[in-house]
Each structure stands twice: as C-alpha cells, then as structure tokens.
Amino acid sequence: MSEEQVITKEPETETKPKQWEPRIIGFLCNWCTYAGADLAGSSRLKYAPNMRVVRVPCSGRVDPQFVMKAFERGFDGVLVSGCHPGDCHYAKGNYYARRRIMLFQRMLEYMGIEPERFHFDWISAAEGQKFAEVVEQFTEQVRKAGPFKGVVGTE
Amino acid sequence: MEQLLRDKAKELLESGQADVVIGYEAGSVPFKSTPLYAKSPEDAERLVWNPTCVNNLAVYLPQAAKTGKVAVVVKPCDGKSVVELLKEHQITRENVRTIVVPCPGVLNLDALAEIDLADVRSVEWTNDGIKVTTGSGDVSIPKDKAFLDKCLSCTLGDPAVADIKIGEQPARASIVDPKTSVEEYEKMSPAERRAFWGKHFENCIRCYACRQACPACYCNECFTDKLGQMWITRSTDPTTNWFFHMTRAMHLAGRCIGCGECERACPMNIPLSLLGKKLEMDVADMFGDSPGQDPEALPILGSWKAEDPDPCPEE
Numbered sequence: 001m002s003e004e005q006v007i008t009k010e011p012e013t014e015t016k017p018k019q020w021e022p023r024i025i026g027f028l029c030n031w032c033t034y035a036g037a038d039l040a041g042s043s044r045l046k047y048a049p050n051m052r053v054v055r056v057p058c059s060g061r062v063d064p065q066f067v068m069k070a071f072e073r074g075f076d077g078v079l080v081s082g083c084h085p086g087d088c089h090y091a092k093g094n095y096y097a098r099r100r101i102m103l104f105q106r107m108l109e110y111m112g113i114e115p116e117r118f119h120f121d122w123i124s125a126a127e128g129q130k131f132a133e134v135v136e137q138f139t140e141q142v143r144k145a146g147p148f149k150g151v152v153g154t155e
Numbered sequence: 156m157e158q159l160l161r162d163k164a165k166e167l168l169e170s171g172q173a174d175v176v177i178g179y180e181a182g183s184v185p186f187k188s189t190p191l192y193a194k195s196p197e198d199a200e201r202l203v204w205n206p207t208c209v210n211n212l213a214v215y216l217p218q219a220a221k222t223g224k225v226a227v228v229v230k231p232c233d234g235k236s237v238v239e240l241l242k243e244h245q246i247t248r249e250n251v252r253t254i255v256v257p258c259p260g261v262l263n264l265d266a267l268a269e270i271d272l273a274d275v276r277s278v279e280w281t282n283d284g285i286k287v288t289t290g291s292g293d294v295s296i297p298k299d300k301a302f303l304d305k306c307l308s309c310t311l312g313d314p315a316v317a318d319i320k321i322g323e324q325p326a327r328a329s330i331v332d333p334k335t336s337v338e339e340y341e342k343m344s345p346a347e348r349r350a351f352w353g354k355h356f357e358n359c360i361r362c363y364a365c366r367q368a369c370p371a372c373y374c375n376e377c378f379t380d381k382l383g384q385m386w387i388t389r390s391t392d393p394t395t396n397w398f399f400h401m402t403r404a405m406h407l408a409g410r411c412i413g414c415g416e417c418e419r420a421c422p423m424n425i426p427l428s429l430l431g432k433k434l435e436m437d438v439a440d441m442f443g444d445s446p447g448q449d450p451e452a453l454p455i456l457g458s459w460k461a462e463d464p465d466p467c468p469e470e
Binding site (some may be wrong): 114 | 182288330341343344345346347348349350351352353356378386393394395397398402404405408409430433434438441442455456457459460461463464465467469
C-alpha cells in the first residue's frame with residue numbers, strides 16, 4: 001500500500017463505531033503457563049487477543065499488589081496462572097501462591113469487585129490447548145461483566 | 156490489682172529481669188490512659204490498670220526489645236500479638252516477658268457520648284460493666300454499651316505466652332457473634348460494597364495512624380514510604396486509598412489477630428476491622444488455622460499444605 005492509500009484509508013476505519021474491548025492483563029509463570037502460551041502460538045491456536053502478558057518467574061512471585069494495581073489502573077480483568085501443584089520449578093512456589101491467591105480472591109469479591117474479573121488457573125507447558133481455551137473463556141466472561149467501573153464506587 | 160501490678164513491675168526492674176516495663180499510666184484526662192515506659196521502681200508506681208487501658212502495647216516491642224529486656228503489660232488479645240511477633244522472629248523469647256492482666260473488657264469512648272467529659276473523674280469496672288464517676292454523680296454503663304466491639308465477642312483465656320499473671324482471667328462469654336459485622340456487610344451487592352468503601356476511602360486522609368497503631372505493621376520501610384518503587388502516590392483519593400488499605404489487609408492476612416487498634420486509631424472512623432475480621436474468618440475456614448495461637452508455629456501464609464483448598468481443583 002502506498003502512503004497515499006494509507007492516508008485515504010484511515011478516515012474510513014475511524015468512522016466505524018468503536019466497540020468496547022475488554023482489557024485484560026495476565027501474569028504467567030515463566031516455566032509453565034508462559035511456555036503453554038508459546039505452545040498455543042506455535043500450534044497456531046486461535047484465541048482472543050485481549051490479554052497482555054507479564055511474564056513472572058513463578059506464580060509465587062505474583063504479589064496481590066500486581067493485581068490491585070491492574071484494577072486500580074482500570075484493567076477489566078486479571079488472569080494469574082502457573083504450574084500445577086506439585087510441578088513448580090521451585091518446588092513449592094505455587095503452594096505459597098495458592099494460599100495467598102485463595103485469600104485474595106475472596107477479598108476482592110468482599111470489596112465488591114465482581115469475581116468474574118479475576119481468574120486463577122493451573123496451565124502447564126504442555127497445555128497449549130487449555131491455555132487458548134482459558135483465555136478465550138475468561139475474555140468472554142470479562143466481556144459479559146462489561147467495562148470495569150473502578151475499584152471503589154462514587155454514589 | 157493495680158498495686159499487685161506495680162509490685163510485680165518493681166520486682167522485675169529491681170532484680171534486673173527487665174530493663175523496662177511497658178504498661179499504662181493515667182492520661183491527661185481521666186477517661187484515657189497512656190502508654191508508660193517504666194524504667195525505675197519509682198516509675199512503676201505510676202502504672203495503672205482500668206477500663207481506659209485500651210492500647211495494644213505489643214506495638215512497641217520490636218523496637219524496645221532490640222536493645223534490652225522488656226516486660227510488657229498485655230490483655231489476652233494483645234498477648235496474641237506477642238505470639239505473632241515471636242512467630243515472625245521480630246522479638247526473642249529471652250528478651251520479652253508478658254505480664255497478663257485480667258481483663259473484663261475495655262472502654263469504648265463512644266459510651267461516654269452522653270456524659271460531659273470535662274466532668275469525668277474516673278472510670279472503673281463493675282460486675283456488669285463500668286462505673287463512670289463524675290462531678291455530678293456516678294453513671295453506670297452496661298457491658299454491651301461500655302466495651303469495644305472486640306470485647307463483646309471475646310472468649311479468650313490467658314495467651315500462649317503468659318509469663319506473669321496478675322490474677323485470673325474473668326469467665327467470659329461472647330455477647331455478640333464476632334462474625335456479625337462481616338455478615339451484615341456481606342448482605343450488600345458488589346456495587347453497594349464498592350460505594351460503601353468509596354464513601355469511607357473518600358474520607359481517608361492517609362495519616363497512617365492505622366499502620367502506626369498496628370503491632371503487625373513493623374516493616375522498617377513501609378511500601379507507602381518507598382521512593383524507589385512508587386507503589387502508591389503521596390496524594391490521596393478514594394482509588395489510591397483503596398490500594399493502600401487493600402495492600403495493608405493483604406500484608407496482614409493470616410497475621411491480624413483482631414485487636415482493632417487500626418480502627419480505634421482512625422480519626423475518620425473507617426471500619427477497618429471489617430477487613431481484618433474477614434481475613435481471620437477466611438483463614439480459619441480455608442486453612443483451619445488462626446493467628447496468635449502458637450509461637451512455634453509457622454506463619455500461616457509462610458507455610459502450606461498439599462491438601463489446601465484449590466482455586467481450580469483438578470478433576
């Protein structure tokens with residue numbers, strides 16, 4: 001496409017009504033889920049493109065503050081995923097994560113943040129298919145929940 | 156009772172078993188008492204024990220026990236804080252002695268709302284509450300009005316670390332189910348909950364009184380003060396205040412023993428104990444554990460079991 005064509009094409013796309021798309025952030029463990037995402041990609045699996053990935057060394061590295069910050073900044077959904085229990089690269093990081101996440105998940109709900117906006121899953125490096133499904137399902141779930149209105153209400 | 160406490164403190168100081176006894180002394184007004192560091196037998200004469208002794212003195216231990224031997228006056232609830240500090244290696248057993256006082260419950264200042272505070276002379280325990288002596292006669296206030304919420308649901312006996320006991324703990328029965336406030340709150344819809352906290356966090360001035368009063372908030376550098384990693388802005392608005400209080404709640408998860416000091420210290424009346432209570436309930440529910448029981452145990456979020464509940468159990 002020549003430069004001219006690009007310039008003439010742009011207004012067309014802009015006049016289309018912009019549809020809201022959920023913004024999702026995913027914290028993926030380097031050893032399992034990130035590799036699982038890689039596998040999904042190299043297997044040419046199709047899934048929703050709404051998630052931005054942050055690679056972390058372990059699900060145990062996921063400080064609840066990461067998730068809070070994402071919500072504070074207005075993300076519509078947050079996904080955290082790591083190795084299955086028993087499969088942690090660091091032997092027990094995901095067991096610590098599990099206790100913390102269980103409490104945190106309930107706490108988010110307690111504070112009035114819809115449980116649909118946060119998802120935690122175990123996805124191994126071999127589960128490319130599961131990764132694609134989880135992201136697809138979670139994106140749809142967040143889409144249904146609608147745009148996030150902020151961590152605290154104003155009325 | 157008070158004399159017994161003073162004698163015990165004197166004995167500890169004279170024998171060198173303690174370099175300092177942390178207790179309460181009469182405050183500048185008769186309806187408040189204030190923490191006292193008694194370093195000499197003469198200081199120990201100033202110790203008091205009455206319904207106005209509300210502070211959780213365990214908050215001073217990590218600093219005070221660094222350099223010397225400390226004896227600290229604790230109520231059964233405060234004793235749980237001492238257990239947590241031992242568990243987290245913030246104090247050593249050799250340096251800390253607890254003086255456990257029998258506690259019928261401590262004063263909720265709201266109970267004095269209808270009394271002219273300038274007229275108050277003293278506040279004392281009676282069999283079923285407190286007696287406030289004023290210039291114009293005595294006023295009796297029943298338990299359920301006189302004491303803090305935590306006292307109304309208290310069933311504690313002596314804490315796991317009780318070195319010196321000043322008398323026996325009175326028999327206690329919970330008048331109010333500790334879950335009540337959380338269950339009431341949970342009747343709200345998600346939107347209502349967010350509005351509820353929006354309203355409260357609008358008021359929060361982030362004075363950090365909650366953090367300062369909290370015996371579990373002992374970090375040398377709080378995340379709010381860090382300049383390198385700016386997790387949170389210096390300015391306040393409901394959203395960043397939410398971030399602060401949520402972070403604090405998660406930092407206290409499995410460690411908060413529910414002394415309620417955060418809420419009591421809050422100048423804006425934010426119901427912070429709703430957060431701590433919920434965490435305590437969830438920890439008990441999911442991990443079958445509760446903080447402040449055993450100084451030898453591992454911290455609840457610093458340990459795990461293979462059979463812990465799972466957010467996405469394997470089929």
